[in-house]
């Protein structure tokens with residue numbers, strides 16, 4: 340009689356294989372989603388989700404329990420959301436994986452976010468700025484104090500960008516303290532503080548202590564509430580360069596959000612020196628890139644009226660898993676807060692008036708930046724629409 344292998348061993352084995360594959364394929368997240376019959380596994384690669392495989396029903400509970408157990412979560416509890424962490428060794432490199440679970444109608448859904456501790460921090464020049472923007476960005480971070488915010492939806496490269504800035508500023512003559520949740524990369528020479536709500540170390544408390552630590556530069560992982568916002572602005576006004584991120588789609592909305600967080604307009608206008616919006620677009624795979632004749636809509640998106648006009652796209656190959664894309668690059672919109680913007684904030688200009696003003700003040704909007712990437716053959720119109728949307732003028736035709 341054939342020897343029966345215990346189900347738990349199979350489940351653990353299958354999960355480990357999936358995680359190895361995820362790291363090999365550069366996935367940022369792995370989703371294990373309970374369905375009516377089985378467990379669907381998806382990878383997020385370059386910002387897009389793909390179904391990778393289905394784990395059959397008889398291994399489903401074993402797989403979920405194995406992940407939760409390894410991440411030190413309560414495996415008996417299935418009804419409330421939980422969080423956990425695990426370390427994963429792939430080809431001799433250590434990866435931190437943050438696990439989140441929520442109960443769904445078919446059972447639990449787990450999302451595993453993969454952090455590569457040893458991944459290289461990019462130079463500012465490698466992020467995707469064009470040459471004019473690089474100069475402005477460098478001037479902005481050379482300010483000795485004030486607040487610089489990086490904005491964009493989650494997964495838009497804000498954290499990568501912040502680390503690049505910190506790395507550029509990381510010199511012995513500067514005392515840099517970062518306050519993070521979680522600390523994603525280790526930077527020698529930077530004092531990195533891990534937030535721990537359980538131990539009573541929240542953002543506001545950490546910022547207060549940071550200000551007593553004679554800091555020149557601080558990076559705050561994210562400004563989420565009025566306590567954090569209040570402390571961050573105070574730090575920016577007392578001679579510290581404060582770098583942080585904020586979830587928002589446009590800069591005008593950001594000023595409204597800060598007033599809702601009880602930050603006086605006078606403080607916003609004095610402390611906030613610039614806002615850099617960022618998004619990530621997928622790069623066309625260089626192994627299968629080819630010219631093609633764009634559709635009318637695509638031409639309209641690019642503002643092209645003449646024929647013939649050729650654009651590039653990836654036709655799909657093994658290197659890019661038939662997606663036509665490999666890797667990503669950033670696009671940026673920089674708004675530097677000059678006297679006119681500061682005055683208009685104090686005058687309580689409406690968000691739409693502010694929006695117009697910002698448009699006038701920026702050299703390049705996100706739309707301009709993504710168009711440049713299309714012309715340069717770096718990305719496609721499809722990708723541009725997915726990431727920055729369709730401008731109203733183009734929709735109207």
Ligand SMILES: [Zn+2]
Pocket residue numbers: 624625626627628653654655656657658659660661663664
């Ligand atoms: Zn390809």
